[in-house]
Amino acid sequence: MEGSCKLPAVASQRVKLRLAGLLARVRRASDAVRRALVLALLVVVYALVLPWFALALRLRARRSPGFRARQDPAITALERLRLPH
Amino acid sequence: MPCHVLGISAFYHDSAACLLRDGEIVLAVEEERLSRIKHDHAYPERAIAACLAAAGITAADVDTVVFYEKTLPKLERQLETWILTFPRSLGAFVRGMSRYLDGRIDLRRWLERRGGFRGEILFSEHHLSHAAFAFFSSPYERAAVLVADGVGEWATTSVWLAGPDGIVPEREILFPDSLGLFYSIITAHLGFRVNEDEYKVMGLAAYGKDSFGGEMASILPFCEGGGFVLKRRYLRLGGRERMASPALDALLGPPRAPGAPIEDRHRDIAHSAQARLEQALLRIEATLPPDLPLCMAGGVALNGAANARLARRRPLFVPFAPGDSGAAIGAAYVGHWLAGSPATPLPARSARISPRLGPSFSADACAAACAAAGLRARPLHELGGDPFVAEQLARGRIIGWFDGAMEFGPRALGGRSILADPRDPAVRDTLNARVKHREPFRPFAPAMLEQRATDYFEGAHPVPWMTEILPVRPERRADIAAAVHVDGTARLQTVGPHDAPRLHGLLRAFEACTGVPAVINTSFNVAGEPIVCSPEDACRCFRAAGLDALVLGDLWIAGADR
Numbered sequence: 001m002e003g004s005c006k007l008p009a010v011a012s013q014r015v016k017l018r019l020a021g022l023l024a025r026v027r028r029a030s031d032a033v034r035r036a037l038v039l040a041l042l043v044v045v046y047a048l049v050l051p052w053f054a055l056a057l058r059l060r061a062r063r064s065p066g067f068r069a070r071q072d073p074a075i076t077a078l079e080r081l082r083l084p085h
Numbered sequence: 086m087p088c089h090v091l092g093i094s095a096f097y098h099d100s101a102a103c104l105l106r107d108g109e110i111v112l113a114v115e116e117e118r119l120s121r122i123k124h125d126h127a128y129p130e131r132a133i134a135a136c137l138a139a140a141g142i143t144a145a146d147v148d149t150v151v152f153y154e155k156t157l158p159k160l161e162r163q164l165e166t167w168i169l170t171f172p173r174s175l176g177a178f179v180r181g182m183s184r185y186l187d188g189r190i191d192l193r194r195w196l197e198r199r200g201g202f203r204g205e206i207l208f209s210e211h212h213l214s215h216a217a218f219a220f221f222s223s224p225y226e227r228a229a230v231l232v233a234d235g236v237g238e239w240a241t242t243s244v245w246l247a248g249p250d251g252i253v254p255e256r257e258i259l260f261p262d263s264l265g266l267f268y269s270i271i272t273a274h275l276g277f278r279v280n281e282d283e284y285k286v287m288g289l290a291a292y293g294k295d296s297f298g299g300e301m302a303s304i305l306p307f308c309e310g311g312g313f314v315l316k317r318r319y320l321r322l323g324g325r326e327r328m329a330s331p332a333l334d335a336l337l338g339p340p341r342a343p344g345a346p347i348e349d350r351h352r353d354i355a356h357s358a359q360a361r362l363e364q365a366l367l368r369i370e371a372t373l374p375p376d377l378p379l380c381m382a383g384g385v386a387l388n389g390a391a392n393a394r395l396a397r398r399r400p401l402f403v404p405f406a407p408g409d410s411g412a413a414i415g416a417a418y419v420g421h422w423l424a425g426s427p428a429t430p431l432p433a434r435s436a437r438i439s440p441r442l443g444p445s446f447s448a449d450a451c452a453a454a455c456a457a458a459g460l461r462a463r464p465l466h467e468l469g470g471d472p473f474v475a476e477q478l479a480r481g482r483i484i485g486w487f488d489g490a491m492e493f494g495p496r497a498l499g500g501r502s503i504l505a506d507p508r509d510p511a512v513r514d515t516l517n518a519r520v521k522h523r524e525p526f527r528p529f530a531p532a533m534l535e536q537r538a539t540d541y542f543e544g545a546h547p548v549p550w551m552t553e554i555l556p557v558r559p560e561r562r563a564d565i566a567a568a569v570h571v572d573g574t575a576r577l578q579t580v581g582p583h584d585a586p587r588l589h590g591l592l593r594a595f596e597a598c599t600g601v602p603a604v605i606n607t608s609f610n611v612a613g614e615p616i617v618c619s620p621e622d623a624c625r626c627f628r629a630a631g632l633d634a635l636v637l638g639d640l641w642i643a644g645a646d647r
Contacts, residue, residue, distance in 0.1 A: 046179070051171055053168045054168045058169075063259070065313075067257065069256050076213070076251060081207040082205070082208075084155055084208045085157035
């Protein structure tokens with residue numbers, strides 16, 4: 001039992017070390033390498049994540065067409081203007 | 086201590102900055118005029134620097150910076166578009182997200198770091214910025230405000246009520262149902278550039294007939310309450326290529342390749358699209374409170390033909406830069422007049438705002454630019470002043486006109502203009518072929534003495550910023566033949582003594598010479614370049630454009646002296 005508890009802890013320690021090493025290498029890498037890495041990650045996210053959202057969006061009920069009323073007298077309140085959303 | 090508010094528009098097209106000091110504009114300028122990149126959408130570093138220099142302050146002295154739109158809802162809309170157009174949107178997703186990941190996703194910190202701002206940073210809504218610019222630069226105490234463009238965050242069309250208590254939204258239509266996008270897909274189908282050549286479609290429309298009315302009704306069906314829908318199957322979003330879908334090609338026929346000859350079918354498509362846009366706007370107008378004048382902004386308000394039809398229904402005000410660059414001024418107004426309202430009393434709007442908000446240059450700077458360009462300049466007053474210029478125009482000379490502060494917005498209104506005699510129809514072809522290098526179907530605008538406009542135009546009223554296209558009286562068309570479009574209309578600029586005093590004087594001198602109180606007024610640039618800003622730009626453009634002469638402040642440079 002003792003051995004089986006220790007194993008994941010050691011493994012997670014190893015993963016942490018490897019990740020830290022990887023991050024350090026990325027930080028030291030040139031701009032071009034870092035840009036390529038971001039690009040690759042974005043492609044991966046695009047290919048793996050977006051299809052599910054696409055499916056969900058297609059299943060979502062369509063909103064009614066035309067004008068929709070908007071009552072928002074606080075639109076220019078300072079607190080609202082401070083927010084980027 | 087004066088209060089400084091800086092409005093910024095950026096990252097889509099036509100970046101600009103505007104600095105207010107205690108509510109008055111110190112300087113407003115589009116980035117393209119300084120970077121010399123047409124429709125420059127980059128962070129307006131040069132424009133901001135020019136604003137700060139004009140006020141004699143640094144970025145740290147700015148009390149409030151207002152960005153012209155909300156960044157996160159815009160990202161949300163972009164994400165949804167990319168998701169819905171999976172997998173076509175891969176390129177757009179990677180390009181778009183890379184831009185956000187350079188730190189711009191947290192725009193407040195990005196602006197503090199990049200711009201060195203220490204004050205408050207606010208985010209207006211895109212359509213609120215448009216509405217604020219339209220209302221606060223209008224003469225009205227109360228008004229309905231209609232904003233219509235391609236898209237902001239989510240809203241594409243919005244109605245606002247504005248008055249002494251501020252500006253409040255009333256209703257809106259959301260992306261992708263959009264009049265701007267509708268016009269853009271037609272622009273793309275006709276082989277023109279989206280977000281740039283929409284006015285070519287409007288110019289072409291005058292040559293066609295309404296034979297595609299049914300097809301346009303399928304693309305943009307109307308619904309109750311002035312609403313409309315842009316049918317998704319005709320729209321192709323998310324890709325880098327053209328926005329028109331194969332379904333649109335099936336409906337309207339094969340798309341025109343860029344540069345291909347223009348056929349009658351293309352003219353008819355342009356005509357029917359223009360007619361549909363006008364119907365859509367008139368239907369919205371019919372739903373507005375009947376007792377209120379209308380202010381209008383957003384890119385759709387650049388459509389002078391539609392504006393003229395709206396102006397026949399009720400008093401209409403369209404500002405000189407209704408597109409995204411003008412939203413920088415609107416954002417600054419939001420920061421000064423609306424943030425935390427009603428604490429700040431709203432401004433009295435009796436005096437007409439001037440579009441001459443950009444940099445101006447001294448006589449010494451003009452002389453130095455001439456010398457550096459190797460041009461021989463003579464003092465104009467020694468030749469007889471502006472009456473001499475009028476005489477030269479009457480002799481058929483095409484003249485570059487550089488006077489005072491630069492205009493803000495897409496139109497040259499007497500600060501950075503190319504002027505010509507409107508009586509000779511051949512002038513239009515000469516200008517198109519020799520100077521502007523643009524399509525022969527595109528018309529030129531007349532600048533006319535305000536008090537004489539009713540003699541020449543039906544339903545004339547002051548339109549100092551070329552915001553409306555009006556019918557020319559048939560009996561007067563020959564007098565300004567080079568400025569009259571094929572359908573007998575012209576994009577009028579009325580010039581009063583307070584709008585552009587020197588141009589007003591020139592028009593009076595030209596009338597004394599010729600009996601005609603108008604000249605052709607087109608922007609001082611060549612195709613593909615922004616309007617000139619500095620004397621150096623003017624000298625360079627004068628050399629490149631083959632103008633007959635250049636008026637640079639009080640200097641006269643003849644073409645022979647090039």
